[in-house]
Structure formats: structure tokens, C-alpha cells
Amino acid sequence: MYSRIIGTGSYLPKKILTNKNLESMVDTTDEWIVERTGIKQRHIAEDTESTSSMAINASIDAIESSGISSKDIDLVIVATTTPDQIFPSTACIVQNKLNIVAPAFDVQAACTGFIYALSVADNYIRTGMSKNILVIGSEKYSNLLDWNDRSTCVLFGDGAGAVILSADSSQGIISSHIHADGQYNDLLSVENNQIKMKGNEVFKVAVNTLSKLVDETLLNNNMDKTSIDWLVPHQANLRIIKAAAKKLSLPLDQVVITVDNHANTSAASIPLALNEAVKDGRIKEDQVLLLEAFGSGFTWGSVLLRY
Numbered sequence: 001m002y003s004r005i006i007g008t009g010s011y012l013p014k015k016i017l018t019n020k021n022l023e024s025m026v027d028t029t030d031e032w033i034v035e036r037t038g039i040k041q042r043h044i045a046e047d048t049e050s051t052s053s054m055a056i057n058a059s060i061d062a063i064e065s066s067g068i069s070s071k072d073i074d075l076v077i078v079a080t081t082t083p084d085q086i087f088p089s090t091a092c093i094v095q096n097k098l099n100i101v102a103p104a105f106d107v108q109a110a111c112t113g114f115i116y117a118l119s120v121a122d123n124y125i126r127t128g129m130s131k132n133i134l135v136i137g138s139e140k141y142s143n144l145l146d147w148n149d150r151s152t153c154v155l156f157g158d159g160a161g162a163v164i165l166s167a168d169s170s171q172g173i174i175s176s177h178i179h180a181d182g183q184y185n186d187l188l189s190v191e192n193n194q195i196k197m198k199g200n201e202v203f204k205v206a207v208n209t210l211s212k213l214v215d216e217t218l219l220n221n222n223m224d225k226t227s228i229d230w231l232v233p234h235q236a237n238l239r240i241i242k243a244a245a246k247k248l249s250l251p252l253d254q255v256v257i258t259v260d261n262h263a264n265t266s267a268a269s270i271p272l273a274l275n276e277a278v279k280d281g282r283i284k285e286d287q288v289l290l291l292e293a294f295g296s297g298f299t300w301g302s303v304l305l306r307y
């Protein structure tokens with residue numbers, strides 16, 4: 001049995017913080033941010049918006065687009081690093097608000113969280129334990145930022161994306177690959193509730209690791225890079241995305257890019273990008289998609305699927 005994406009959804013807070021806005025907050029320039037990261041703006045949640053409220057909005061959108069009812073959902077998985085509280089899990093809050101009667105849990109793998117969550121969900125479907133799974137990535141990183149630290153506060157944003165994965169006998173997720181290596185945990189971490197990152201060192205490991213991940217994913221499926229129709233990468237930095245596209249010899253118009261408008265939304269970035277390209281008609285049925293991410297831990301992973 002395959003896990004097929006039958007619905008996608010997203011939610012972005014209305015409030016937008018531009019690079020120009022940041023110029024008046026820290027010693028930075030629009031030019032530096034665009035050149036080094038590709039980011040032009042990010043969405044920032046209001047105090048009244050939370051990781052769970054954004055997750056719920058994205059889920060409603062995904063459920064609507066899937067054509068199934070929330071009653072049909074038999075598992076809820078939320079990938080997040082910024083839960084509303086330590087417990088109950090964000091997944092339980094979502095499950096309750098959407099009147100879903102099903103097990104629910106969170107997955108924490110930082111920016112790779114959505115890939116980890118898809119991998120877990122895929123295995124529940126493959127083994128016949130679940131038929132319709134709501135998989136969400138939702139993050140409120142604005143809560144984790146030191147707004148005086150120009151090296152991190154310009155990089156992140158808030159938002160949520162969701163998909164409905166459904167058992168399908170013909171196509172869906174072809175393979176998923178997840179990895180972790182805790183030896184680099186001091187390069188990117190949260191200390192005293194604020195993100196600390198040695199950006200340059202993370203950058204180098206990210207580019208090298210993602211390159212190997214592309215090889216591993218293709219080799220595992222005996223597939224050539226020309227089979228990939230779309231790269232849907234985690235959106236941390238346009239330069240990292242371009243390196244992955246180059247590795248695949250993919251022109252940038254076959255890469256879904258949202259980092260310019262969303263910045264890095266961690267576990268939410270892939271489902272946000274996926275939803276955008278599905279809803280605007282770029283991603284079409286039967287196309288082959290490569291989803292990949294790298295994040296704190298370090299964690300990294302990919303999902304290859306036929307949409």
C-alpha cells in the first residue's frame with residue numbers, strides 16, 4: 001500500500017515583517033539578507049496566534065482540499081519544535097479542536113520534522129495500521145528569537161502547512177530516508193529559549209549532507225536524477241536550495257521556492273511550499289517530487305513520491 005497525498009493546506013499569519021522593517025531593529029540591511037539568504041520578508045504570528053491555532057487552520061484547509069471528512073482521519077502527527085506547551089502535545093490540541101477521534105502525537109526533529117513525520121506516517125499506512133493521516137508542520141519561531149541578534153532574527157518566520165496522506169494501491173510515497181547525528185548539537189541549538197547558531201558551519205555541513213542525501217535517495221530507488229519533476233526543499237537559505245538543485249541538474253523553475261516570502265519556518269517550510277505549488281497548479285498528478293530537509297540535531301532526510 002502507498003501513502004498518497006490527497007490534500008494540502010497552509011496558514012500564514014497576516015502580519016508581515018520585511019527586511020526593511022528589520023533594518024530599524026538591528027544592524028542589518030535588506031541587501032545583506034537578500035544576498036546571503038534570499039529572504040525578503042517573513043510572516044510573524046500575533047500573540048493570539050499559536051502553533052496549534054496555525055496548525056488547525058492549515059489542517060482545515062488540507063481536509064477541505066482532500067474531500068474526506070475529519071471523521072475519516074485515523075492518526076494525527078504534528079511536526080513542531082515550538083509546541084504551545086510541553087504537554088499536552090500540539091497534536092492533541094489539534095485533534096480535540098477538529099473533533100478527530102484518533103491517536104495524536106508530536107514529532108520533534110527541528111527543521112527535518114516534517115520529513116520525519118511523513119516517514120512515520122508512511123510506515124503506518126504501509127503496514128495497514130492507518131488509512132487517512134493528517135500530517136502537519138507548524139512553527140512559531142518568533143517566540144524563540146533574540147530580536148537583538150542580527151545573525152538569527154532575520155532568518156526565521158512563522159506558519160503552518162498540512163497534508164492528508166491516504167492509503168492508495170497505485171502510487172504515493174516511493175521511499176523515505178531519515179538520519180541523525182548528534183555530534184554537531186552545539187552548532188544549532190536553543191539555549192535559554194533562544195536560537196543559537198554557528199551559521200557558517202551549519203551551512204557547510206548542510207550543503208554536503210544534502211548532496212549525499214540526493215545520491216542515497218536516487219540510488220535506493222535505482223532512479224536517475226532526470227526522473228525528478230520537482231524539488232520541494234526545506235527553505236533555510238536560497239544558496240543551500242540552489243546547491244541541491246545544481247546537484248540534481250534541475251533548473252530553478254522546477255524547484256519550489258518560498259524562502260523569499262516565508263523565511264525559514266522550520267518544520268512548516270516543506271508543507272507550506274508543497275501547498276503553494278499544488279494549489280497554483282505547478283505540481284501535477286503523477287509527477288515525481290523530491291522533498292528534503294536538514295536541521296538541528298543534526299537531522300536530515302528525504303521523501304521521494306509520485307504525486
Ligand code: UT7
Pocket residue numbers: 027028029032033036037111150151152154155198199200201202203206235236237240264266294295296
Ligand atoms: O534550517 C536549519 C538549518 N539552518 C541552516 O541551514 C542555516 C545555514 N546557514 C546559513 O544559512 C548562513 O550561514 C547564514 C545566512 C546564517 C549566514 O550567512 P554567511 O554567508 O554564512 O555569513 P557569516 O555567518 O559568515 O557572516 C558573514 C558576516 C559577518 O561579519 P564579518 O565577521 O565578516 O565582519 C557577520 O557578522 O556577516 C555578518 N552578519 C550580518 N551582517 C548584516 C551576520 N548576520 C548579519 C546580518 N546583517 N543580519
